Amino acid sequence: MTEIVSEHEARYVVGLDIGDGESALCWVPTGPGHFRDKARIFERASQERSVITATALESRGEGEPNRFVIGEEAFLSRGCSHFNVNFKTATDPNDPVTPQAVLFAQVLLGEFFAAHPDVHRHCAVYVGHPAGWPREAVDVYRKHFGTLQVPVHLMSESQSALVHVRDRRVADPAATAQDADLRNVLIVDVGSSTTDFTFVSDLTPRNLPVGMSLGCRRIDEELARRVQAACGDDSEFKAALAAPGGKEMLRVVCRRAKEAQFTRDSAAETNFLRMHAGCDGTFTPIIEKGFGWLRGVEIPEDVVAAPGGWADDFRAVLAEAKQHLGETQPQLIITTGGGSRMPVVRAACAEAFPEAILENDPKPAFTVARGLASAGRHRVGVERFRQDIRALKDQPVFTEHIKDALLTAFDHVTSALRQRFEQEVTESAKTVDLLDDLIHETAGLDDVFRRLRVSLEASLTPVVLEICRSYGVRDDQFPIDFTLPDIVGTTMKARIRTAWRTMGMSQQVLSAAAGVEDFGTILLQAARTIYSMKGLGPLLATAAAVGGAGVTVIGAAQGVDYLARRRLQSVLETAELESAEVTRMVEEVAESITVQMDARAVEIERFVL
Template sequence: MDVKHIHFIGFDLGHGQTALASIPTHASARLEILEINNKKVQTTAFKRSDDGKIATGDRAFNSVVEPPNQLCIAFKKRATSEPEYRKNMQEYYYSTLQHLQETNQVPQWHDRVIIIGCPSEWKQKERESYQELFSNPQFPKPEVVSESRAALLHVMEQQGKTLTKADLDDGAVLVIDCGSSTTDFTIIHGWNSEEPLKDFGEDLGASYFDEEIFKYSVEQNEDAANLIALIQANANLVPIMKYLCRQAKEKYFDAPDDFAEDNVSVGYRRIGNTIFEPLVNGVLMNQLIHQPLANSQYSWIQTFQNLLQRAKNEITTRGYSLRAILLTGGASRMGFIRESIKQIFLQENPEIKFQQDPEPEFSVASGLARWGRRRYLIESFRENTKRVFDEEMPELIEKHSSEFLDILIPKLMDTVIPLFVIPGLFDWKQGKFETTEVLQKQIKQQTNQWLQTSEGIELIASVGNEWWHKGVGKEFLFFIDPLCRKHDVPTGSMDLKIPFRSESFFDPEFPFPIPLEPLVRFIGYIIFWVIVWALPLGGPIIAAFITFFAKDEVDKFIDLSIKKINMPKLLRTTVNDTEIESLDLKRHEIANKTREMISSDDKAMKNITSQILKHLRTEVEKKADEASRFIQ
């Protein structure tokens, strides 16, 4: 089955900004940042005209919007049934997708998958409501994925990356996503884990500063009364003014030392006969950072530090060591964020890796697209691996099953004959077993019990590995390596160097089906011939006669009669001890005979083949999971 040619679109609809990225499924695919109005990142805003036309992104601020037209900004939040909220979110989302099609960045939708992000602490019902909100027959139904996990995936694929898959598998990674409206904390352990160890967050975002700067700038305006009157007459002025305040805030945090006392300059906006200009400097920002939040005794920075301490306690309580911290999100460039992280975590444990996302604007969108591609390729790889295993492996194992017996039977005889057969025959000679049938059952039981010991299990595993590496494994890779190349899995990743693990064979209810019937039947032969040769004078003559003229009858006699006969002790004593002990020297002969009997037993061979397939399937599935970690 070939890999379908699909494009995965990551849609980061943030409270402050929007970005989109796309990546196809084919091998060595390159990520592409999609553009909205010729820009890779746009403000999450739109203008709705009374004729129904929609202008999205920064274009919405190009002119003053007069009622009844509407200018909408900062409208993203958890999915609700509120009509105005649903209308704003849907129109913005659909208009953005239509723009991609109109600009031929997405020629058609039938081969596209959309993945949209959400705060990591959203519950499943909230995610389902969010998905339903954006469902429209005109476009693919979007999938909803945690923004923090997407950001982590994006950062781990960058050139010169600091964070690795080993960091996730060996300990915990803390992802801190500081956005415009929320700050989310996600604690992750394990590269392939579907669920994080802990998700939590707070409605604590950089838009708080936009609001405070806006209020302060209006209050300090030379014509404040007139400005407030104009705002009351046209609510569309507020988003324009807040947009300027956001630009001033971002410019300040790009170089705070340059604006310790002087105001940031981002221009002004003429509103009626009044000028509005945002006022931002170091003195004001220091005040905003440390003043108590509304309905709280804590400031912005104190609240953030409390959340950091909570994350630290969560990791410690779960018994994990923190290996790395990833700071992402549009607000991550605020300097006091980094300093707080260093104070809470890095001063005490400087060995913790700390990485700040170098491209927070694209991080989530890129990670969402990569997440979609990676998940598809993993599922496709596992499905195709299973198909190859089901279709090719049974024939391959059956073709080499005799080689498995060639290795197994001699090693098994090396244990069974000295430990169980020879002592059992001496016990039979002494009359401890009434019949050889009872002796045979005893040997079979002892052998089965031994096979369930660590030594027996290790024997089967070592036999399986020796058999695998003699050639079966190479033929297996002949089928698997092409799948690896199609799914961006490095060739050779599915090389099962130890396909048979001893612990996987320990199952008392379903022991590995070593067919012991040929062995115990051969014991019947041994006893029969020992007795025949022990007969006075006529032994050799009778033996020769039986060998040439009555072999089938002897087989039948051994299977049906001799094993049930309770021989007199006197007759048993005629069996020479040396003859019994000599069996230890005949292991090779006994092994060959046993192997011939097993090979001719279709049922026994099918049981062995099915068990080999069962254990190989488990290992192949494990290896497929491991190999899928290489998919980027």
């Protein structure tokens, strides 16, 4: 049994788009250096890349168990039974039976994993679902995929299409549209069972509650109704249609005829010949007579664009979507899904939103699968990005940068205080309420912290951006701007405060000196108060010692000023952060930066997904 890897350990991401009409699978590597690699499309042994979503049981002869087959094999193999097409519907939470769509996916993934066993051992799988499915249906759908023995994640098909479009633009230096165009985007996903409308405003997707009953399957069903009306009197046709799987085969024939006319693909004739030669003989009349009649019908004009036809219904749904959007209109419309190949889809979108840029994928059959794989790769990268960012705080080169910057900042604090004291700049009278406020204002801590942030950004940004670039994260989209934790200012002011109070300057002493006009006089007056409180004995003894050293002190007041000045200068010159304080601040700053970059990872994740 394959061991299930965690998502961030996945070396590959598989994108699986299970459509109601056609499906696709692709995969991409996730390692550093691979975040610009294009998704590779899986090609089955039958050479199918866009796989028709069909299933059947193939009889393998007496004594052999029936084989569950998918895609073209389901209707090109003789002896098939239980033929199914168009089975993608919202999962019923009360139905314990595994949905046909999941069985189809298991076979397709099984083929892929058999061809790429290394991917199987190290992958996560992203599966798309219609944007309009209720949460309960999505949860049950996810639960059914739990048997795959690989991490499975579900994602809205229309949102994955946006990821693919964005990746395509990033990879194309000649693209004229920029990311700003992705601020207000309407994604119109025209599928077989539904037409999903997802509006993305400021990178936040919102699914519009319209279009859930409008899929291109309705065109196939209308064509099938017309074929039955035209060929219903033919006994061979009637017998084939009544056989198990006959109605499903007719829908496949109608779908192929519709695609042939809309795409003008030369392979349509080849597909018809393959169907005629390969299918069970029971269904041959459906192909011969049904496909033959459909060749004479102008499907785009006589069916899709006819009054009351599919095109009119699509325009009505577009009008509903526009009404839901209100005053906020899209700058860009992205059409995707197999139905987007019909010119009427693009024309109707342009009519409804004439101010918007219209963009469609030239290969819409693979848009969702590629977007799913890319979204998964981005998520793996963002998770690894988070881990690498969190690991930074344990790297010596990172913490040494922080330590050097903090010690330099503290030197700036003490230097500013000394200069201010020595200059004795006269200021307007003020009341000193708190010693911390005095330190903060006098030392110019706001400017000190600004320079500290600049220093940290200059030294740490290259380290962080190296990680960003290794995961394909655009560093110009999210410039780094560190915010210092409160502990930095608190610790520095506490160290100065402790030094001053060790000298005897209590808050009460400073408050008693608060009426003077400049910082130097405040400290001198405070020092005089201390000496007065302690008596003149220590003062005169100290003055005598100073005089003995050759310094002349004239009068008690001058002696006090001199001694106070020398004492204050000494305190500020010798004040330093203790080792434990430095260690704690480094840890706090490193953690703060880590948390901020982790939050930035959320922004990045939101931007790419």
